[in-house]
Amino acid sequence: MFLGSCFASSKESLASSPASSSDISDLTIASAIYDEIFATEKVIELSGVDQTFPSVWGFDTRLHALFQGNLYGGNVSFTESIVESIRIKKRVKGDKKFKTIYEKPIRSNEDFKIELMDYYEPVGTVEYAYVPIISGGENNYITNRVESWFDSxxxxxxxxxxxxxxxxxxxxxxxxxxxxxxxxxxxxxxxxxxxxxxxxxxxxxxxxxxxxxxxxxxxxxxxxxxxxxxxxxxxxxxxxxxxxxxxxxxxxxxxxxxxxxxxxxxxxxxxxxxxxxxxxxxxxxxxxxxxxxxxxx
Known part of the structure; x- marks a missing residue:
């Protein structure tokens, strides 16, 4: 909230703005000095007299930039603590669902980097999915599609x-x-x-x-x-x-x-x-x- 104005609906805002159905993909800040930016999927109650943001990431946190000599606002440390493993899945023509072809346990931030050579892909469209495993279950799929072609x-x-x-x-x-x-x-x-x-x-x-x-x-x-x-x-x-x-x-x-x-x-x-x-x-x-x-x- 800034001077009583808020882009999300809340009882403290001057105007109760309707929630937008569009995804927010970009955030631009300018013409001011900013100490901190905090973005979450739901309206939260600020803690303490000084109205500080939560310091611990949660499942609703999307961005928390502290501007401590850098522009980092991600959640790599939080993700490392909750993600058990990463699965790589594949789907080719004729497959109704993705099939796991590789799984890697996560013990450090470096483990999120995966290089995998798939020698078994056929000619045609091949889809791959990068899937984090949290509490034994599969989280959101990050997918990519490639066109495979060879002549031998x-x-x-x-x-x-x-x-x-x-x-x-x-x-x-x-x-x-x-x-x-x-x-x-x-x-x-x-x-x-x-x-x-x-x-x-x-x-x-x-x-x-x-x-x-x-x-x-x-x-x-x-x-x-x-x-x-x-x-x-x-x-x-x-x-x-x-x-x-x-x-x-x-x-x-x-x-x-x-x-x-x-x-x-x-x-x-x-x-x-x-x-x-x-x-x-x-x-x-x-x-x-x-x-x-x-x-x-």
Whole structure:
């Protein structure tokens, strides 16, 4: 309140101003010396004879600037004391709700800074949400939307991704289990489907050569290729995604990884894969080590 005037309605104000439905996004002060600015979502009773503002942040506090050599008016210290963790959630085309892909406990102000490389995002629109956890529950979502685009295959694990650009081919098939039974006295056979088995598998081939700012590193391709062979034979599930928007969780199933070559610097690698889970299921992603949070199973 300033000289009996108040932009919020109160019994002490000269005029009872109706509350505005518009959000306040900017505050400008000028032509005076200000000791303090305090903004809250509700009208409060000032404490003490000197009518001081509350020094402790509450859930209704939005801004409290003390002008002690800076213009800070935020609530980082208050937030640190009440936020238990931060969750990063993702939603892609076809998802009805966000799914947690990462969770980080909050122990200091620095923990609010999160850098996360998501190697599993498909082609198309991807939404991410930054969600604080307070008293075990999710607070307001801070969301952002990105457009993902690439024109090759990628095979990934949690912390590494290899592009499959040159001579890439994926001959895949969709497998299900059926039985055809021919019965006496029946012209047409009976087809029985056994269980819920349904998965993609196939043969992949690619010429693995590293691409950096200096171009294709053909002379050191053998060293790069050997690193990929270690990756393919480490017994860990992979994420395989293509430029059409398909994302598969696969395991390498071939006993042999073979090579074909018409030149010592042009070597095509061949191996087989089969689906071992769903790349869109949070439970499968957690069980196979792709994400660190088992929240939305």
């Amino acid at each position: 295959y990628f095979i990934c694990e949690k912390d590494i991704s290899y592009p499959m650009v040159l001579d890439t081919r994926f001959d895949k098939k969709l497998t299900q289990r059926t039985n055809l039974i021919e019965l006496l006295g029946r012209e047409k056979p009976v087809v029985l489907k056994g269980g819920k088995i349904r998965y993609f598998s196939g043969d992949l081939s690619c010429t693995f050569i590293e691409l950096n700012e200096d171009g294709w590193q053909t002379h050191s391709s053998w060293e790069y290729r050997n690193g990929i062979y270690d990756f393919l034979t480490n017994s860990q599930p992979k994420i395989l995604k293509d430029f059409l928007g398909n994302v598969y969780m696969v395991a390498v199933t071939s006993n042999d990884i073979t090579e074909e070559s018409d030149h010592y610097e042009h070597v095509t690698t061949k191996f087989s894969v089969a689906e071992c889970g769903s790349a869109y299921d949070a439970g499968d992603l957690y069980d196979n080590g792709f994400i660190n949070a088992d929240i939305d199973r």
